Amino acid sequence: MIAMQVANLIAEYYVFLQLTDEEELNLDTAVKMTESLADHLEEMDKGFLRELVDAFPVIGEEYSGEAREVVRNIAHSLYLEEALAADDPVKLAELEALRDARG
């Protein structure tokens, strides 16, 4: 339950960083804060991060259009699955292959 609330918070912030107009938010600053967000998430407990990663696709359904895709892809964009599989080389290779296939 807490994971869903935190995931909502993260999704809102992430959509702001990715979709806010350039006139209101410097693009390079947005990227910088996105990288910061990724660092924060990777430092989280692996179990909790797992819950967050699983929550993002669900939360994404609450959005529409471009924002929906952005929220759905949070885990992919921030390399969260790779962070969860950091100690599993086989899983990392599999994720890398999936990422290459996705382009």
Added chain:
Amino acid sequence: MSESPHGRKPSAFSRWLRTGRLPPAVSPDGLELKFNPWHDPTDGRFTFAGAGRHYGTGEADTASGASSRTSARAGATPASVGRSKSQTATRSKPETSRTRPPASDAHRAVRPMSSPVQPRGIGGGRPGNEPNPVTEFVGGVGEGLHEVGRETVAGVRAALTTNPVTTVRNTGRGIAAMIDAAIAAEDTPARIQASRAASAVADASARDLGRATATVAGNVALTAAPAAALSKAAALRRLRMARPRTTFDPPQIGWVKETTRSRKPWKAYNDAATGAQPGLAPTLMRTMADGSKRPVKFDGIQGDYVIDRKWKVVDAPRARAQLLRQSKVLAEHRLIGMWEVPTPVQKAKALELLKKMNIANIHVKVAKP
């Protein structure tokens, strides 16, 4: 001076070598023979020195163009002086014409050089004093060739040496003008000069014939010259194309305030980039499609490398857009980007992303925090 004509040749030649003048010629009957080069071109009659046209010794053709040497003998009357006098002394006033032979030297028969029966520049009755036809012809050839080539040479010289800081463009223009003149010359003078030579050959001296021949020959040479001229023009064109190496202005690095605050290590890592300034971020100005300019922020700069430090590499939509933006602005400023990441894992992610985006002007290296 009783030498035979054959025996006198060596001494006459040596005198010519020493003085530039031939000894006075005498006819078999002892009369001095002189050559009057001045003729009236309309009827071929002899004229006073300085009037009519000067035929013969390679000097000016007309009275107006008479040289000093011609003027020096302007007063010479051919048959009015004896052999014992020097050449300077033989000069007399033009009044000593055919109508007034000198009475004081009556024992020397005066040959009427101004006689209307002598229209040619080279008379057949003056074997001792007439200029050597071969020498005169060769001299005329030289003059003709010189006249033909003079303008071309002058044009080239002016084009190449007028301005010590001769620009390639000016040189090309000068050569173009010279070639135009040469092409115009090759179109007309050969024909015109040939016709002139044909019309003038009737009363021309050997030097005149040589000059006319050389003029035609010189223009024929100009006809053959275009190949050489074009090769020169082509070389100059290459020279014009070989512009100096373009020099680029130093990168226009701007600095904008960096207001992001954080206690996390990513902030310290970004601020520690080479060339970074506290509280400021180096920027390059990106030209938008509408011509407006917008800054692209980086973290540092080192020489031609503009540094962007990334604590974590992400594959978010705006991260990809930033990658394209950085690549474009770096190309616009002819710079190279450098992503500095803290670990080899991040470097692998960065390289993978650059490969997907086909970015070649941004490099990646690991810079430990």
